[in-house]
Amino acid sequence: MTPSIKDVAAAAGVSVGTVSNVLNRPEKVSPSTVERVHEAIDDLGFVRNDAARQLRAGQSRSLGLIVLDSGNPFFAEVARGAEDRAAENGMTVLLGNSGHDGARESAYLDLFREQRVRGVLLTPSDLDSAVLASTGIPLILVDGETPAANLPAVTVDDVEGGYLATRHLLARGRRHIAFVGGPPSIRQVADRLAGARRALAEVPRAHLEVITTPALTVLAGRAVGEQLAARADRPDAAFCANDLLAVGVLQGATILGSIRVPDDLALIGYDDIDFAQSTVVPLSSIRQPAHAIGATAVDLLLESIADPSAAPRVVRYRPELVARASTGA
CATH class of the missing domain: 3.40.50.2300 (Response regulator)
Incomplete structure (x- = not known):
């Protein structure tokens, strides 16, 4: 059985109030009593219920x-x-x-x-x-x-972030850009896509393809990368709604497929997680602090x-x- 504050008081030969003072206001108790109470606490293995004390407060x-x-x-x-x-x-x-x-x-x-x-x-x-x-x-x-x-x-x-990512791909000469992300009900995904659309609107003959994913995970990105590797009409760039998706696309397209990054597919993610710079091909990204x-x-x-x-x-x-x-x- 877990020892209680009453057990500590009995072992130390003091009142429950004195034990409470030792725990919360030790300056009100004589040093010898403080020492005796702490010895009882150590002997019994008593642990104060701080959560209960906070709830009472x-x-x-x-x-x-x-x-x-x-x-x-x-x-x-x-x-x-x-x-x-x-x-x-x-x-x-x-x-x-x-x-x-x-x-x-x-x-x-x-x-x-x-x-x-x-x-x-x-x-x-x-x-x-x-x-x-x-x-x-x-x-x-x-x-x-x-x-x-x-x-x-x-x-x-995030609208600005999506704009920065897509404008960067356009500046690299890419014109068929895929936005990879989902579900679209996630506000961050929707905002990043809105920024991508804004950047595309500034460049004639540029095209945006939206590839919706069920989740923002590496596995979801890998499935997209495999699909892109199997396509003859694939985009020449991909903006992923986060870095986990981008890492997955990189794996599916290059390790499991035959796409060369960035030669065949320029790839950028979002968040700039620590792992982004350590991938097989270091990943461009949009950094959030x-x-x-x-x-x-x-x-x-x-x-x-x-x-x-x-x-x-x-x-x-x-x-x-x-x-x-x-x-x-």
Whole structure:
């Protein structure tokens, strides 16, 4: 049986209140009593129930982070940025993975509310302002914003990112460009495609082909790469909605197929994950400051906690083109 605070008090020959003071306000207890209580704690193997103490106090030292895909290195770096900034402020991060599922997202929001977290950092699967506004706890949107909900947010201009990627391919002389990404219901995918269309509209006789994928994964990209390798009328460039897709396309087209990158197919991804520069052909990409996004989200949460009446602040980062060998750079 797990020892309780009553067991510690009995072993040390003191009251439960004295044990509580030793744990929370040791300056109010004589050094000899503190020593005796700690000896009892060590002998019994007592572990304080910090979660229960925080619940009684009505708040915790934790915050929640809900991302769309914890397996994506981009979101892993966002989480690392949030954890680093939270640690600087004596807080911890509880991570939830929604998997692009609105029901799972809602379940995590309920769970974090029950845990009395100080607030939640959320990459929303659906920018439903009614749902977002009814959480009852401080909420910071990460990699998304919705003016209707009037919430603080940290975001990146994905339309501009899609424009930069496609303009780069056009500048390399490519005219039949495939956009690889999906599902299209994901806002980031839709915005990056919108940016690609904007760039194509500036160049006469350029053509955009949209290849929809069921997921933003390496396996989904590999299937596209194999399909491209089997086509006679394949595009001469591909813009993938994230780096995982681009890595998969590279594998399917070059390792499992006969396409040469960048000679036959110029290829660019999005996010600039660490692995992008280490692929067989170093991958061009659109960089997002993932670590800074996570850290900034925590900053906005702390601002919201300190002054709940303050006007919500939105921080927008600009994407950056990183050209490597996969586009002939």
